[in-house]
Amino acid sequence: MVSLDGGHTRDVVPAGSIVTGKQVVSDGATTLYWADREGCRVSRVRVDGTGLTDLVVNSPDSTGRQECVGVAVDPTAGYLYWTQKGPAKGGQGRIFRAGLKIPAGATAADRQDVEVLWENLPEPIDLEIRGDWLYWTDRGAPPDGNTLNRAPIPNSGGRGTAPEILADGFHEAIGLAVDDEAGLVYVSDLGGRISAVALPEGQGGGTRVLADLGEPVSGIAGIKD
Numbered sequence: 535m536v537s538l539d540g541g542h543t544r545d546v547v548p549a550g551s552i553v554t555g556k557q558v559v560s561d562g563a564t565t566l567y568w569a570d571r572e573g574c575r576v577s578r579v580r581v582d583g584t585g586l587t588d589l590v591v592n593s594p595d596s597t598g599r600q601e602c603v604g605v606a607v608d609p610t611a612g613y614l615y616w617t618q619k620g621p622a623k624g625g626q627g628r629i630f631r632a633g634l635k636i637p638a639g640a641t642a643a644d645r646q647d648v649e650v651l652w653e654n655l656p657e658p659i660d661l662e663i664r665g666d667w668l669y670w671t672d673r674g675a676p677p678d679g680n681t682l683n684r685a686p687i688p689n690s691g692g693r694g695t696a697p698e699i700l701a702d703g704f705h706e707a708i709g710l711a712v713d714d715e716a717g718l719v720y721v722s723d724l725g726g727r728i729s730a731v732a733l734p735e736g737q738g739g740g741t742r743v744l745a746d747l748g749e750p751v752s753g754i755a756g757i758k759d
Contacts, residue, residue, distance in 0.1 A: 538757070545583075546566065546579055546581065546583050547579055547583065547586055551577075551586065552568070552570050552573060552577075553570050553571070553572040553573035554570060554571040554572040554573060555568055555569075555570055555571075556568065556569045556570070556571050556602075556603050556604065556605075556660075556753075557569055557603065557604045557605050557659075557660045557661070557709075557753060558605075558753075559605055559606060559607060560581075561607050561609045562609065563609070564580050564581055564582075565578050565579070565580055565581070565585075566578060566579055566580075566581060567589075567605050567607050567614070568605060569602040569603050569604060569605045569616055569617075570602060571601045571602060571603055572594070572601065573602075574591065574592040574593070574594045574600045574601055574602060575588050575589075575590055575591045575592065575602060575642070576588070576589050576590040576602050576605055576614065576616050577589060587642075588642040589614060589632070589634070589636065589642055590602065590614075590616065590630075590632065590642055590645075590648070591641075591642040591643040592618075592643075593643075597620070597621060597626075598619070598620055598621040598622070598624070598626075599618060599620050599621070599626055599628075600618065601618060601619060601620075602616050602617070602618055603616075603617045603618070603619045603658070603659050603660070604616060604617040604658065604659050604660040604661040604670060604671075605617075605661060606661040606662055606663045606668070607634065607663075608663055609634070612633055612634050612635070613631055613632070613633060613634065614631065614632050614633065614634050615629065615630065615631050615651075615661055615663070615668065616629070616630050616661070617629050617630075617658040617659060617660075617661060617670065618630065619657045619658055619659060619673075619674075620657060622657065622674075623656070623657065623674050623675040623679070624656075624657070624674070625654055625655070625656055625674065625675070626653075626654065627652075627653075627654075627655035627656060627657045627658040627672070627674065628650055628652060628653045628654075628655065628658070629650075629651045629652040629653075629655070629658055629661070629668070629670065629694065630648055630649065630650055630651065631648070631649045631651050632645060632647050632648045632649065633647050649690075649691070650693075651688055651693060651694040652685070652693075652694040652697070655672060655674070655678070655697075656672050656673075656674020656675055656678050656679030656681075657672055657673045657674030657675075657679055658670050658671070658672050658674075658683075659671045659672065659673050659707065659708050659709075660708060660709050660710050660753070662710055662711070662712050663687070664712045664714045665714065666686055666687055667684050667685070667686060667687065668684065668685055668686075668687050668694075669682070669683065669684045669710060669712050669719060670682075670683050670684070670697075670710070671683075671704075671707040671708055671709065671710050671721060672707060673704075673706045673707050673708060673723075673724075676702065677702065678699065680702060680703065680704045680705070680706065680707055680723075681699045681700075681701065681702045681704065681707065682699070682700045682701045682702075682704070682707060682710065682719060682721050682731055683697040683698065683699055683700065684697060684698050684700060685697040685698060700719065700731055700733065700734070701719075701721070701729070701731040701741045703741075704721060704723040704725070704727075704729070705723045705724060705725025705726075705727065706723050706724035706725060706750075707721055707722075707723045708722055708723055708724060708751070708752045708753065709721065709722040709751070709752055709753040709754035709755075710722075710754065711754050711755050711756035712756075713756055714733070717732060717733045717735065718730050718731065718732060718733065719731045719733065720744070720754055720756065721754075722751035722752065722753070722754040723751060724750040724751070724752070725750070726746055726747045726748050726749050726750060726751055727743050727745065727746050727747070727751070728743070728744045728745045728747070728751060728754065729741050729742065729743050729744060730742050730744050
């Protein structure tokens with residue numbers, strides 16, 4: 535963890551606690567959540583370093599279907615969302631949901647409250663919740679891959695509807711940051727670009743490249759000034 539001025543750097547979790555850490559998000563208060571790709575798990579910890587807990591633990595295999603990548607939390611409704619991207623360009627990606635609390639008598643490896651909301655996606659990566667919508671990037675094969683997507687969040691026990699593709703043509707889309715007040719979504723990709731995508735209900739339209747950094751860009755986050 536580091537402050538925005540670059541100071542006060544410190545480790546939040548001990549070395550070796552994470553295999554391949556990917557997207558990290560906050561509940562807006564005291565807790566950080568992240569996906570661990572090769573670790574095949576989703577975990578959380580308080581910002582003071584206490585309470586390190588695995589919420590989801592999958593058994594690793596050779597298919598890539600157990601690897602967790604993107605994560606989002608809805609503290610108000612009490613839900614955790616995450617992606618399991620599947621093999622590269624494999625069309626086996628899934629998006630899951632479970633409670634933020636592991637049910638009594640269960641463990642992170644055998645909990646029964648896990649819902650599969652979407653499946654057979656190209657390769658879903660990062661997630662973000664805004665209002666009643668779930669947004670995600672997908673780095674799989676075109677036409678449905680290398681896209682920015684969104685869909686309404688289904689009710690408990692429901693399945694997700696077909697996603698709306700907001701933009702395509704990215705070079706391995708990874709990170710996203712939604713600014714719904716401005717009607718924009720920012721997307722980073724491994725081609726080195728940061729792009730701004732106008733939401734259909736916003737002003738203007740289309741996709742424009744804000745920066746081409748010439749080297750891979752993964753995660754991205756927005757900070758309100």
